[in-house]
Amino acid sequence: MKTSEIENILKEEVYRIAPDIEITIIDRESDLREEFDIDSMDFLNLITALSNRFHIEMPEADYPHMMTYNKMIAYLDEHIA
Template structure:
């Protein structure tokens, strides 16, 4: 998966968790939990959705790598072999 594909998947799944969010309003390096006021259950739902969508196993120890847009894109791209 290319970084652009990873970004599109992340944005779509994040939009399913928080439909009111606007990607243009969030700095790609900012913690999405704070920027979007989402809780740990929302993050878990996002991780599950990303796993289902991509087939990438995401261990709990890696959840912190998905809390910024840049981090999630890099993680998904690297883990998918992109």
């Protein structure tokens, strides 16, 4: 899967949780939770949705590698078969 396709899916899922935040204005290198104003429940819902869409496990131990928008894309890119 192309990185741009991955990003589009990520955008879709983030939008579902934080429809009021424009992706163009966020800092892609900052904490995702701060940038999109999401709490731990929202974050878990995001992980659940991404895990279902990409059929990957996304263990909690890997959360530090998903903490920014760009890191998340890189993580997904690396783990999708």
